[in-house]
Amino acid sequence: MSFGWHRIWKDHFVSSLNPGLTADPSVPPQRILDVAGGTGDIAFRMLKQAHIVNQNPDTHVTISDINPAMLAVGRQRAQSLLPASQQASLSFLEADATNFRKQDGTALVESSSIDLYTVAFGIRNFTDIPSALREAYRVLRPGGVFACLEFSKIASTDKNPAAALFDAAYKRWSFSAIPMIGQLVAGDRDSYQYLVESIERFPSQEEFRDMIIDAGFIVGGCGYENLTGGIAAVHKGMKPIDA
Numbered sequence: 001m002s003f004g005w006h007r008i009w010k011d012h013f014v015s016s017l018n019p020g021l022t023a024d025p026s027v028p029p030q031r032i033l034d035v036a037g038g039t040g041d042i043a044f045r046m047l048k049q050a051h052i053v054n055q056n057p058d059t060h061v062t063i064s065d066i067n068p069a070m071l072a073v074g075r076q077r078a079q080s081l082l083p084a085s086q087q088a089s090l091s092f093l094e095a096d097a098t099n100f101r102k103q104d105g106t107a108l109v110e111s112s113s114i115d116l117y118t119v120a121f122g123i124r125n126f127t128d129i130p131s132a133l134r135e136a137y138r139v140l141r142p143g144g145v146f147a148c149l150e151f152s153k154i155a156s157t158d159k160n161p162a163a164a165l166f167d168a169a170y171k172r173w174s175f176s177a178i179p180m181i182g183q184l185v186a187g188d189r190d191s192y193q194y195l196v197e198s199i200e201r202f203p204s205q206e207e208f209r210d211m212i213i214d215a216g217f218i219v220g221g222c223g224y225e226n227l228t229g230g231i232a233a234v235h236k237g238m239k240p241i242d243a
């Protein structure tokens with residue numbers, strides 16, 4: 001549905017975070033939590049970047065998802081796609097990102113235990129986004145980074161006629177073509193209708209940035225990076241060093 005752009009966005013997202021950059025033995029191994037990690041698309045890229053590109057085999061990634069079936073597919077894909085060394089640096093956690101706790105209140109992810117929290121095309125689906133952001137803040141160590149890749153809004157359509165045209169074409173494509181293709185290809189119109197509606201409902205880049213700030217994070221510059229004219233955007237925030 002994205003004409004393959006999602007792969008380019010994911011590659012860009014991971015290389016911009018550049019996990020495993022420090023191979024300094026005095027720096028503890030990086031602990032990455034990939035939330036709503038589903039079948040492992042982001043986690044596998046993280047491991048490749050850290051272990052192969054940055055030659056840092058100590059970087060560890062946990063894939064967390066609320067859906068055990070998605071995690072099961074992730075486990076199978078890891079076994080067939082990743083070398084043993086990378087499989088050993090990967091773990092899986094079934095958890096709701098809005099509350100990383102068991103029913104008895106014990107933490108599934110300890111406070112200040114994570115260096116990098118990633119969420120790609122997941123947060124849009126969460127029932128309570130502010131709670132998820134507060135949990136991200138809790139589990140990150142001071143200085144740790146929150147990074148989100150998500151569908152977003154076409155940038156500045158009011159002042160730019162080309163962007164307005166692009167926005168109109170994109171809305172037409174998403175609201176009429178995507179559900180129809182979903183029906184024809186997957187026999188499932190409703191899921192694809194949900195996809196476009198959830199994208200439309202998701203806050204604008206500025207609104208989401210402000211939610212990240214409200215959760216306690218510091219953002220740099222305007223707080224986000226538009227991809228493909230704003231069809232998707234990357235938001236990043238840092239937990240203050242003195243938190």
Ligand SMILES: C[S@@+](CC[C@H](N)C(=O)[O-])C[C@H]1O[C@@H](n2cnc3c(N)ncnc32)[C@H](O)[C@@H]1O
Binds near residue numbers: 067
């Ligand atoms: C579209 S998939 C994204 C998967 C992966 N991050 C990617 O980019 O390919 C969305 C995922 O969000 C998960 N999800 C939805 N609500 C969640 C929640 N409250 N906590 C954790 N995961 C959730 C779903 O189970 C699903 O695997």
